[in-house]
Amino acid sequence: MLLFFLGLFTGIISGMGIGGGTLLIPGLIILTSLNQKQAQGINLFIYIPTAIIALITHFYNKNLELRxxxxxxxxxxxxxxxxxxxxxxxxxxxxRIIFAVFLLIMGIYEFLKKDTN
Known part of the structure; x- marks a missing residue:
């Protein structure tokens, strides 16, 4: 059941364009016995259908600049x-260390960046 909710939540944030893999990969490693490479492979496999649905939705709503x-x-x-x-x-x-450092850097950047809206 936890994996279902992990998939649901990461699917939602993937559809928003945020990148569900940033949560899916650590979630799979924590909740299962998968290693980093296996979790990344699953993330890539899941990315295909979620990206297609999100792309159709964003295209339909004119949120896509084609140039x-x-x-x-x-x-x-x-x-x-x-x-x-x-x-x-x-x-x-x-x-796993490289991925963790990447997530840390992105988290710090998002926390410190100025809002331009």
Missing amino acids: PVLPIVIAGIVGSILGSRLAVNFDPKIL
């Missing part, structure tokens, strides 16, 4: 190839 999409998609594909090859070769413990 910058192509260069970002091309760079994202290249980056995902490089990143997945790096992740496969990293020790899961080192990968």
Whole structure:
């Protein structure tokens, strides 16, 4: 039941464009016996349907600027190839530390950034 609610909550924040993986990956590691690589693989698999639904919804509501999409998609594909090859070769413990440091830096940034609205 906890995994259901984890999936529901991370799906909601994924649909908002926040990035459910930032909570899904640690949640899977804490609630299951999965290692970092396995949790990341599940996150990537779950990302596909949630991204498609969110994309359709945002497109329908005219929240999508199409002009910058192509260069970002091309760079994202290249980056995902490089990143997945790096992740496969990293020790899961080192990968977990890198992910934790990334989350810490992002958390500090979000906490300290000035609101421009």
